[in-house]
Amino acid sequence: MKLYHLLPGMLGIAVACTALADEITVASGGGVYQDAQRAAFFDPTAEKLGITIKEATTSGIPEIRVQVQSGSVTWDIANTAAEECAIGHKEGLFEPLDTSVVDTSGIDPKLVGEDWVANLYYSTVIAWNTDTIGEDGQVPQGWADFFDTEKFPGDRAIYDHPRGNLEAALLADGVPADQLYPLDVERAFAKMKELKPDITVWWNSGAQSAQLIKDGEVDLIQIWNGRVAAAIADGAKADFTFDQGILMADCFVIPKGAPNKDLAMKALALFIAPEQQALLPLHIAYGPINQKAFDQPVLTDELKAKINSSPENAARQIVLDVAWWGEHGAEMMERWQNFKQQ
Template identity: 30%
Template sequence: MKLTRIAGLGLAATLALTAVGCSSPGSGGGGDGDVPASITMVESGGTSGESIKEAYGVPFTKATGVKLVQETPTDLGKLEAMVKSGNVTADLLELGGASVQMAIERDLIEKLDWDDIDPDPMNPESKLEYAFGYQTFALYMGARADAKPVTTWAEFFDTDRQPGKRAIPAYSTYALPIALLADGVKPEDLYPLDVDRALAFLETVADDLLLWEAASQTPQMLESNEAVYAATWDNVRVADGFQVSYDNAVREMSFFVIPKGAKHVKQANQLLHEMSKVENQAVSAELLPIAGPSPDLMSKLSPEIVAEMPAAPEFADTQATYDYQWWADNAAEVGERWAAFKLEKLG
């Protein structure tokens, strides 16, 4: 099963079938009954959470009188535990695309009622049957100001060209794709991932790698000269004295889903409506340079903000995209191999 787009706005027939084919989202509570004092969103936290609060939570509360409670962290395991136990405390939960796919396959999330959400215009890849794509970001290359500039992952990992440590994500979902791009794989040929080739490449540079658990670590790693280059997202900026390159970046989207059995679906849909508004996305982009789902967003932003936005459409042609289905199908096996590799080669 693949993530399914909802094409266009004329969705009456599709949504009618949805209503017949599964339990109504509104049946979980919060439909036309009592208005709750608050709803709960589980999200990734940090600057992203702050931007959600200011850009979407504030106008949502102003429009509905309902407060937004934000909890962190988020992951598929937390969603599954809630749904399986019958104790669903979240009304919206943030997931990556591969996790959305797995949540669909495990029957953990509701189909979205797009008639009730009534969104402003959205890019089609953001408007899915089970998920609302609220931001597109990219893993890109950051560098110290005194380092040689980089525009490719091959240059990024070339220690003869630029000595020093390279900081990369501690996660196979990001480390393996950039290794293959560095080893000469074209962005359009990245999937299916050649895991053997990726690990073989990383073994050649293992002595010069540092792993980070949170991208918020990367500015300090560069500033302290612990690393000369860092693969990061939206944390290393020119405005803070660093170099960046968005060429060859790996694009990905974050989604919000409604857990099966969520208690306040009506209000969750109202919040998603606020997240579809371009004026609210513009507020978010000023706080965090991540692209929202409106096709009109870039026209609302200053050139300075767009220049700091790794996933802006103008950079897309040189970038790779994340294959959610491949990771949903292979995450467990690849994760085991990556854990063993880290222990043996990067420990």
């Protein structure tokens, strides 16, 4: 057998391996959310590392679980809710972070796990229809006002999930923000029961919530700040407040068995670096998870005033306890469904 007969095939294999080593696949939530991550995180990282970043979409932990448990992992980095990261950690679904590569300084330690790190903040806030609320100069300034149907009569819409709602109910019932956790579940559901007759829509997606406020279908709505900001920019007659907003986070993980783990670790380090975190608010109304981003010159004082996770706005809010929800989320979801059916 002559060696040169093997060279073309061997060369093809080598080229294929090189190409594979120079690309990773990142799965995120799609839509304008992923568009913003692409502009702030994915494209700058691809350029800095000289690699290709392919994209996929994911709805979160169930799909990551299936890939890992089947031994057929195709994603190198995946985005999911921070409390799902806590769940996935317990199940051993993720690769440990290489702390010699991934610098998490500047990020709240509560939002960094052994094998996951938060990547952005969004806020659950109170928004209202300016055609029906505020004509007398009074607007909601916290969850007590949202729950006060005499002071602010009208239809309410809330996210169809206990996360954030239980916190809102307890804040409305007078629990101090620094004493929320562990959540008094009985008290929270009792308060939710008071509001239930005035909840006309239990929304299930960000797009639905934005449409509700754009159409003027409800008077008050519990909504993600990015969605209401986009709706207002698109002409919705609405306003909102960060007062008693609930700061929540999404996270990045490297699924166990990721095909390009080492390269993914380098990319992840850049995704959460201050320079790229600072780019996020240029593309969507969500905030940097890394507080060092606010030292970057790209973020002007005018822009900082609008960002949910800026020091000034964050001080008006509470941070969702990821660990608590990772421990109790499934139980709360079952109870939430029973509560709705009562």
